[in-house]
Amino acid sequence: MSGLVGEDEVVELCRDLIRIDSTNAGDNAGPGERAAAEYxxxxxxxxxxxSRILESDARRASVVARIEGTDPGRDALLLHGHLDVVPFNAEDWTHHPMSGEIADGCVWGRGAVDMKDMDAMILAVVRRRLREGRRPPRDVVLAFTADEEAGGxxxxxxxxxxxxxxFEGCTEAIGEVGGFSVSIGQDKRLYLIEAAEKGIAWMRLTARGRAGHGSMLNAENAVTELAEAMARLGRYEWPVRLTPTVxxxxxxxxxxxxxxxxxxxxEATVAKLGPLARMIGAVLRNxxxxTMLxxxxxxxxxxxxxxxxVDGxxxxxYEEEFFATVDELLGPNVTREFVYHDIAVETGFDGPLVRAMAxxxxxxxxxxxxxxxxxxxxxxxxAFSRLGIRGFGxxxxxxxxxxxxxGMFHGVDxxxxxxxxxxxxxxxxxxxDYS
Incomplete structure (x- = not known):
């Protein structure tokens, strides 16, 4: 490993990216990602x-590039990260969320972990390697995307x-929310590599009843119907389902x-994971x-x-089981429609790419x-899995x-x-080098 340029540079790259406003509230009315893409x-x-900057709409920009590897006969590897971040309330933060300030040994700001840190790491590694004339063994496609925080x-x-x-030739990919450590004792750390994701079902529920005066009897109250259905969904104890990855x-x-x-x-194992139990506990079941009324x-x-x-x-x-249960809990007088619906994905934790990460x-x-x-x-x-790309976080x-x-993801500070x-x-x- 020669030089420390990439290590030194990554901090400034991360700070620069945090200072670029790319907040995404999901309504396509924000600043977009164009400024970050140009950077x-x-x-x-x-x-x-x-590289190419590709705009799907005004200011909604993604960057793609390909770096040729030394072995043209191999399949390509995709490195991807998103440029948008969720909104924030600056008054709640210790340091302004767009300051990129360094304090207490950390870079602070919206996107510091989700996921301008990874964007900066990819940039730092690529810049270091190419300055030193070290091309990767196989083609590497870079994708810095817009709109991940609203579904892509x-x-x-x-x-x-x-x-x-x-993405021609890409068969494997790495992206966000994986590879971070969890300490187990003094000298042992688990590094969690994402090999599966739950599917998403953001649903709008509608109850219809009979309008009337609030002082009169009304057995067809839409508010009552909806509240009861929402309570049934919110309080339902979904059964544990241990998928292969879990x-x-x-x-x-x-x-x-x-x-x-x-x-x-x-749950006995999950309980020993401290704050991480919130996230891991959620993958034992649907x-x-x-979320809204x-x-x-x-x-x-x-x-x-x-x-x-409802955020489902x-x-x-277990998608079929999920929706069959949801419909049963809703009852006959409440209907549902999708606000957003996307697939679950899972891949085996084996093969050369997994060995390279480990x-x-x-x-x-x-x-x-x-x-x-x-x-x-x-x-x-x-989205990339639909192209036949096997991916990991x-x-x-x-x-x-x-x-x-x-707690850092979408959180304060x-x-x-x-x-x-x-x-x-x-x-x-x-x-x-290993991949």
């Missing part, structure tokens, strides 16, 4: 990488549908913790969380309709143990044991340790 394209151009309609989905040619994670984690894994009581226009008027929204997530292989981690952290896990949310991988970060990393960014650059550099 990325410029940084690639400086080391001789020709203006980003990865659009690219996969309208510009599939830029089971593998629990078995590996139990072994690392030196406890016996009991498939009848998986989930259905009510709307009805009426005056306190003494019973409205004819009432609407609500289903495990790979070996790159172990080379930089002898206490590393790579384990597969299922993400409770979703990423751009869903691998944005490697060695984290302090006391950092609530899962989002931040990433400086040392973790530098670690990620070293691991990704090795990974490209």
């Amino acid at each position: 990325v394209a410029e940084k690639l151009s400086e080391v001789g990488v020709e 309609r203006y980003g990865a989905q659009w690219l996969a549908q309208e510009h599939a040619e830029v 089971r593998a994670f629990l078995e590996e984690t139990s072994a690392a913790l030196e406890i016996e894994f009991d498939p009848e009581r998986p 989930t259905s969380n009510p 709307e009805s009426g226009y005056k306190a003494n008027v019973i409205p004819q309709t009432a609407t609500g929204h 997530r289903f495990l790979p292989g 070996e790159a981690l172990e080379a930089e952290d002898p206490g590393a143990r790579a384990v597969p896990y299922t993400l409770s949310g979703g990423t751009d991988l869903k 691998f944005a490697p970060l060695k984290l302090p044991a006391d950092l609530d990393f899962s 989002e931040r990433v340790p400086v040392d973790s960014l530098r670690f990620g650059v070293r691991v990704l550099d090795r990974f490209l």
